[in-house]
Amino acid sequence: MDDPEATSSRGEATREALLQAAIAQFSELGYHAASSRKLAAAAGVNQALIGYHFGGKRGLYVAVFEHIGAAMSGSLGPAAAAVQTLMDDGEATRQELLDGLLVIVDRAVGMFTSPRMASWAKLIVREQQNPSEAFDVVWQRFMSPIVGVLCRLLATLRRDSPESPQIRLMALTILGQALVFRIARETTRRLLGWDEIEVEEIAAIKLCIHQNIRAMLAEEHAS
Amino acid sequence: MDDPEATSSRGEATREALLQAAIAQFSELGYHAASSRKLAAAAGVNQALIGYHFGGKRGLYVAVFEHIGAAMSGSLGPAAAAVQTLMDDGEATRQELLDGLLVIVDRAVGMFTSPRMASWAKLIVREQQNPSEAFDVVWQRFMSPIVGVLCRLLATLRRDSPESPQIRLMALTILGQALVFRIARETTRRLLGWDEIEVEEIAAIKLCIHQNIRAMLAEEHAS
DNA sequence: TTGACTTAATCAATCGTTTAAATAATGATT
DNA sequence: AATCATTATTTAAACGATTGATTAAGTCAA
Numbered sequence: 393m394d395d396p397e398a399t400s401s402r403g404e405a406t407r408e409a410l411l412q413a414a415i416a417q418f419s420e421l422g423y424h425a426a427s428s429r430k431l432a433a434a435a436g437v438n439q440a441l442i443g444y445h446f447g448g449k450r451g452l453y454v455a456v457f458e459h460i461g462a463a464m465s466g467s468l469g470p471a472a473a474a475v476q477t478l479m480d481d482g483e484a485t486r487q488e489l490l491d492g493l494l495v496i497v498d499r500a501v502g503m504f505t506s507p508r509m510a511s512w513a514k515l516i517v518r519e520q521q522n523p524s525e526a527f528d529v530v531w532q533r534f535m536s537p538i539v540g541v542l543c544r545l546l547a548t549l550r551r552d553s554p555e556s557p558q559i560r561l562m563a564l565t566i567l568g569q570a571l572v573f574r575i576a577r578e579t580t581r582r583l584l585g586w587d588e589i590e591v592e593e594i595a596a597i598k599l600c601i602h603q604n605i606r607a608m609l610a611e612e613h614a615s
Numbered sequence: 616m617d618d619p620e621a622t623s624s625r626g627e628a629t630r631e632a633l634l635q636a637a638i639a640q641f642s643e644l645g646y647h648a649a650s651s652r653k654l655a656a657a658a659g660v661n662q663a664l665i666g667y668h669f670g671g672k673r674g675l676y677v678a679v680f681e682h683i684g685a686a687m688s689g690s691l692g693p694a695a696a697a698v699q700t701l702m703d704d705g706e707a708t709r710q711e712l713l714d715g716l717l718v719i720v721d722r723a724v725g726m727f728t729s730p731r732m733a734s735w736a737k738l739i740v741r742e743q744q745n746p747s748e749a750f751d752v753v754w755q756r757f758m759s760p761i762v763g764v765l766c767r768l769l770a771t772l773r774r775d776s777p778e779s780p781q782i783r784l785m786a787l788t789i790l791g792q793a794l795v796f797r798i799a800r801e802t803t804r805r806l807l808g809w810d811e812i813e814v815e816e817i818a819a820i821k822l823c824i825h826q827n828i829r830a831m832l833a834e835e836h837a838s
Numbered sequence: 839t840t841g842a843c844t845t846a847a848t849c850a851a852t853c854g855t856t857t858a859a860a861t862a863a864t865g866a867t868t
Numbered sequence: 869a870a871t872c873a874t875t876a877t878t879t880a881a882a883c884g885a886t887t888g889a890t891t892a893a894g895t896c897a898a
Binding site: 419420422423424425514517518519520521522523527531535536539557558560561562563564565567568569570571572573575576578579580583584596597600601603604607608610 | 642643644645646647648736737740741743744745751755758762780781783784785786787788790791792793794795796798799800801802803805806807819820823824826827830831833
């Protein structure tokens with residue numbers, strides 16, 4: 393985003409400028425209120441270039457979700473892949489699997505609380521309410537694989553099927569425990585008297601969710 | 616909407632028709648995509664009546680949130696008051712307090728997931744991405760009692776202070792477990808195959824969160 | 839008859855997209 | 869190296885469609 397040599401051709405530079413401007417504009421104004429003229433002006437680029445490079449405003453919107461889907465996948469993908477191979481081996485101890493789960497949760501908390509996630513979350517949450525083709529992109533590229541690993545992991549730890557509603561509900565409630573600190577960020581700051589949510593605060597959040605998950609998965613409570 | 620005598624004058628009838636149509640249209644399409652013509656057509660009235668009765672499209676939008684805010688306020692009051700007196704007695708057993716907590720959580724889950732809340736939630740979640748000052752006040756007024764009673768109950772059950780960060784974090788994670796089903800509505804739909812969240816689905820959600828909370832508050836895990 | 843309400847028509851503004859011409863980079867040929 | 873053809877990219881201007889709002893005339897109940 394800063395290295396002028398990283399984007400070789402002219403076209404690549406304007407594509408990147410439009411993409412970054414689109415993330416900011418779409419997240420701040422929503423799809424319809426972010427007009428082609430505002431998008432082009434924010435990118436410092438001629439309006440017709442949206443059609444030239446992305447086929448139109450809609451194409452730029454979808455490209456935004458391809459971008460953030462790839463970025464989020466890169467943030468959680470490695471940890472999920474590690475756990476995946478751990479499970480495929482079939483010889484992992486319960487403790488190893490639990491640790492793998494907590495690592496994924498840690499990464500998720502870190503991602504949700506990161507500053508750049510603020511605008512991403514607005515875009516995705518809007519799509520969650522009224523999903524379009526853009527949601528499919530994020531779902532297939534990021535959400536579906538991650539949730540899949542999460543369910544497999546929980547199913548193994550609870551000796552249940554990854555497809556069972558109980559497991560999937562549990563996966564969502566775990567997701568919710570991390571998500572709430574992004575969605576209700578202001579409520580969190582007010583309630584805890586935090587001026588900002590950084591390393592120290594994130595550590596406290598992780599610790600709390602760790603304890604919750606350990607309790608939820610304690611053997612004596614597996615119904 | 617059903618009783619023709621409830622709304623006396625002609626004007627009151629069109630105001631109500633526009634309000635109900637606006638809730639549906641704004642939640643389904645968003646503010647900008649729900650055009651004045653669509654709103655009027657959905658209400659079965661002339662377009663100019665939006666301006667006549669509400670001053671304009673923006674005024675109708677504000678009226679929708681005033682309507683929702685009024686309907687939501689005080690919906691959790693009775694249950695919260697009952698638990699409050701239970702705690703004030705000081706002689707409640709641990710089991711009674713736990714039951715009280717689960718009742719509160721049930722009410723909160725029921726409120727978040729109730730079918731009529733479905734369209735409200737879309738409006739609220741969308742608006743919360745870029746909250747106006749007026750909306751923020753309504754939202755805080757709605758959330759703070761829930762968080763407050765939740766913290767007091769958790770503090771008693773964990774023999775801790777309601778002001779302690781651990782208790783408040785735990786309250787937020789519990790809130791997140793209920794919120795996730797509305798915030799990540801499409802993820803829920805795809806993962807569980809739920810097209811609608813109604814009595815059966817709400818019962819499953821409550822059961823899952825109950826189990827989680829019981830595990831989180833099990834004595835042997837209280838650190 | 840008076841005032842509340844409704845209607846159809848029209849307003850300027852803005853929307854996303856398209857066009858044709860201008861400019862810039864690229865590679866081959868001389 | 870210099871020139872040219874070719875492609876890639878950018879530009880300003882315009883397109884028809886739709887937006888929210890307004891108007892003046894009309895209808896209704898009291």
